[in-house]
Amino acid sequence: DGGITQSPKYLFRKEGQNVTLSCEQNLNHDAMYWYRQDPGQGLRLIYYSQIVNDFQKGDIAEGYSVSREKKESFPLTVTSAQKNPTAFYLCASSASGTANTGELFFGEGSRLTVL
C-alpha cells in the first residue's frame, strides 16, 4: 500500500529531552514536509525538503532539526530548545516543481506530549 507512515503515533517525553519522529514514504515523491498543529489552529510549516540532502526552514523552525539522507525518509527531531513542544505533528509528501499540483499526502500524525 502506498502512503506515508509516521511513528510513533503517541509519544510522552520529559522536559529537556530530545525526541525524534519518524516519517517514511513509498510514493516516490521528491518533496517532504513537517507541519505542527495545535488545538484550534491551522497547519504551521516547520521544515520542508525538495530533494535528498537538502531542506529549508519553514515558518516555525526554531527548536527543530531534520535530515534527508534518503528519498523515502524525513525524520524530525524536537530538541530541548523548543519552548512548547506538546503538539500534533504531521508529515507529508508531494511531487515537486511543475508536477506539484498542491496535493500533499499526509501521514496519520504523531501526538507528542511533554510532561
Added chain:
Amino acid sequence: QQQVKQSPQSLIVQKGGISIINCAYENTAFDYFPWYQQFPGKGPALLIAIRPDVSEKKEGRFTISFNKSAKQFSLHIMDSQPGDSATYFCAAITYNTDKLIFGTGTRLQVFP
C-alpha cells in the same frame, strides 16, 4: 503577501443545509488552490482543487467558486451531512516553490 485568510473559524449547519467557507489571498502568482478535509486525530486529505483560470469546479456535493478579480475563493457543501463534520483548510501554492500556504481552518459541525 503569502497569507491565505479563511473564514469563518467555526460553522454549525443543519443536516441538508449548505455550508459555505470563504478564503482570500493577496499573491497573484499562486497557481493552484486546493481544499483539504481533516477528521479528528487524522491527517488532512485533499478534497477538491481549482486552477485560477476556472471560475467553478464541482465534485459531487462539493463546489469551489473562484473569483480571480476579487482574489477570493469559496467551498460550498450542498446537502450537508453529519459525516461532513470535520475541519476544512483552504490552501494555495506557487508551483516552483513546493510550499503550500494553508488557511487557518474552519471547524464544520453538521447536526441531524
